[in-house]
Amino acid sequence: MTGTYKQNQKKIYGEDNFKALLKFRIDAGDEILASHIGLCDQNASYISKTTLHEITLCCGDEQLAICIRYFDTTSYEIQEKFFKFFDIVDVSGENIARTILQELDSLNLDISYC
Incomplete structure (x- = not known):
């Protein structure tokens, strides 16, 4: 992974927040991500500002994920x-918390285990 890691450093140098998160994951041992970033062509890494902007637009105005x-x-x-x-729609903390609890309930996930 050493050679791949050095290539990663070049591609994510001068990082913004997203690239800093990628670097954090690679430093934490994410070998699949390290390999992707290290081996792909510069224009096929999907980490450019333009690509990230397009992905963000595709996601819509406000979405949350349950992981x-x-x-x-x-x-x-x-x-x-x-x-x-x-x-x-409503991004207040109270509404986000209520929505998360409702979604966890709809997935039959017990919040007491979270």
Whole structure:
């Protein structure tokens, strides 16, 4: 991964927040991300400001995602699972919290385990 890592450093140097998050993930050992960033052509990395802007526009005005991170007692590993995106109109903290609780309930996920 060393050679790939050096290529990553060049591609995400002069980073904005998104690129800083990518660097954080790579530094934390995300070898799949490191390989993608290191081996893809500069114009195929999908991390340019233009591409990120287009992706953001496709997502709509306001969306939240439900992702759960947990410790799997069988494999003894931390797992992350994406469940769904959902639209949100009122971005007040109270409404976001209420919406998250409703969505967790609709997925039959017990908040006491979160």
